[in-house]
Amino acid sequence: MDNYCLKLNKISKSFGVKVLDDIDFALRKGEIHALVGGNGAGKSTLMKIMTGVYSKDSGTIEVNGHEVDIHNVENAQNHGIAMIFQELSLIQTMTISENIFLGREIMKNGFRNTKKMNEETSFILNKMGLDLNPEITVEHLSVGNQQMVEIAKALSKNAKILVLDEPTASLTDNETQKLFEIMHSLKTEGVSMIYISHRMNEIFKIADSVSVLRDGKLVFESIIQETSIEEIILHMLGSTSDVNLLNWQERSYSSDEVMLQVIDLSINDQITNINFDVKKGEILGLAGLMGSGRTEIVETIFGIRKKLNGTVLLNGENLEINCSADAVKAGIALIPEDRRRQGLVLIHTLKDNILLPNIKAYEHNGWINENQAVNATQAKIDEFNIIAKSMFYPINLLSGGNQQKAVIAKWMDINPKVLMLDEPTAGIDIGAKEEIINIVRNYADQGNSVIFISSELSELLAICDRILVLHDGVISENILRKEILKEEELQYAIQVS
């Protein structure tokens, strides 16, 4: 069959443990092929082999029916394969056009021809329907636009096969919509795409076919019309697991006692006079578009940002929080939005990362009790089901979802009274999402308070007792979960108000 543009035959790879086991995978010309699977299933690894980042142990790769050798990213590029990584890889201090032409600058008489490069960049951006100045430095772009620039970069290299590894994990709904439009138009131009995501509804919106990886094996493949969310999840989790989608569960704990009260909090000229409270045992959701002030509010409560004025009361007592250490001492924890930059020390081990906020608890008379520390780490690894070769391996070798579980695990060790989570399920598979939501629920059931930020409304509706909707730094709605009947209502409240 020659309508395949890419075939992977019997690909295997091990990093000490076997990560990919005899994978056969085929991509048709001009299709969008979703690749799904649990955290650590091997999706990113398979794609990195295809794009020359990792070398395979065995197997062959065919492009347009010819077997090819891919040893590095350049080889892959020459065969028209490009990848948008899970971790964005643009250089923040350079302009859009400098990034796009990095390493293959257009020269004229021995000088970089900036004008020409800017023109070509504009051309590509326009073709994608993006109105961006090629001379803006990347750090000034939203994450969504950075993603678009990554795609533009790949296209400018004539990519015919494009791999997108969880591109929507940090995008707003609008940005996601935009991305899908661009993917559609690329498809009509004959670009084939492999699309990795943990969000099932997206897959059914955009993909033509789907493959499921589980524990390094390809276990299922289908045209999208011939399958269902349930079937895919079943294959992801293995036939033994029961498929339990995210559903609202009646809470067992309820109290009228206020735990955290925020009074007239002002953070900048946009976010002023914020007032709300969280009760004991309550899970409060913060909904809103990106940039609506959700992150700023939790970061201010946590002491990472300075407030202009306002007070925060914990159990009725005034909290003086000037830095994050004060917040930790008071029993407030924040699981930050960006796990790689804010949540983890990537070069350190899983163990060191998990113990970091609470390392003093293992120090007795000035000595860290190594045994106790190891046992505590092991307990967290078991409790959160973190899949890792060993707790002594650097955390950047863990799959994205397992890294995120480690960020949550590290905070549970201090037993905070108020737990604030900022997009905690970004990049996490369905099974782990369920686990995290259960952990948060149990945690709240012990009388602790939770503030939960998420851009996935179905998730907010599954877990929150009450949802605040933020709009440009103003709380526009305060809705009890019971009052929301459909996801669309919440969506409407967020978009319009």
Place this chain on the structure above:
Amino acid sequence: MQSKLVNKKHAKPIPFDKLMVYIIFVIVFVFFSILLEPKGFLNITNLLNILRQTAVISIMAVGGTFVMASGQIDLTVGAVAAMSSVFSALVLQKNGSIILSVLAGICFGTFVGLINGLLVTKLRLPAFLATLGVMQLVRGSAMKITDTSAIPIDNDTFTYIFGAGSVGSIPILVFWTMLIYLIGAYIFYKSSFGRHVLATGGNRLSAEYSGIKTEKVLIISFIISGLLAGLGGVLYAGRLSAGRFSYGDGDEMSVIAAVVLGGTAMSGGTGAILGSLVGSLLMGIINNALILANLSSAEQMMIRGAIIVVSVAVSNLTQKIQKAA
């Protein structure tokens, strides 16, 4: 489930970046032992002499390890040692009190460390520039207040305890080195502060989000480095029976080389205290061997530079090969 945590507690990756210095040390040592055997390289007196001469660098390298593991750099240590030697000598001359004299040297170092820390955290100067400036300021001041002349020390107890003495045949400086390394290794490996230093150097933002006062961590790291440089100055004064503006010239570079050779990353986040000791000793052996070999100081300098480059390159290459495997 995927094989979860195979071999739970035992699977530790081998830290080649930290081990390399030991291997290089052995190779260089054996090489010189054979080559310079007739010149008495292996004589006990020569070996003890090496220990004596590297003591100050070794001690300052403990501070250097903290500063570099936290992602910073301290160029002031040589100048601080010079000024501290001058202060100690002056106080000893004027007042005669050993305790006050030692305190003067150490406090000065601590003070400069504090200033460095404040410049880097509160004023957000890059450490390289801040400490480059302070280094010149300090050495310049030392030159000025002594008018470039040495301040002699005429106190046998002082010179015995802080440099010239020995217990049995073991130079007292060796004991000083051991003491500082014991304390340093304890703080670095066994206390929570050591973890905080590594976290701050590994990812300052993440450390901040983990409730660590990263500014405080950086300031304390600079203070440790300054304090030990101050002690280094006192030890120079003791060993050479004088305080002088020119002591410790270029020590900052030797310290950086020793620390990096020892397995601490200049970018921060990883470090090895004992590696720094071996790194310092390696530098000491090389210096000593080059002198024994009767090379001119120009040749010494060239070869020393080449050896440092080759050692760090070998160490990096092994890591690369190890990673690719």
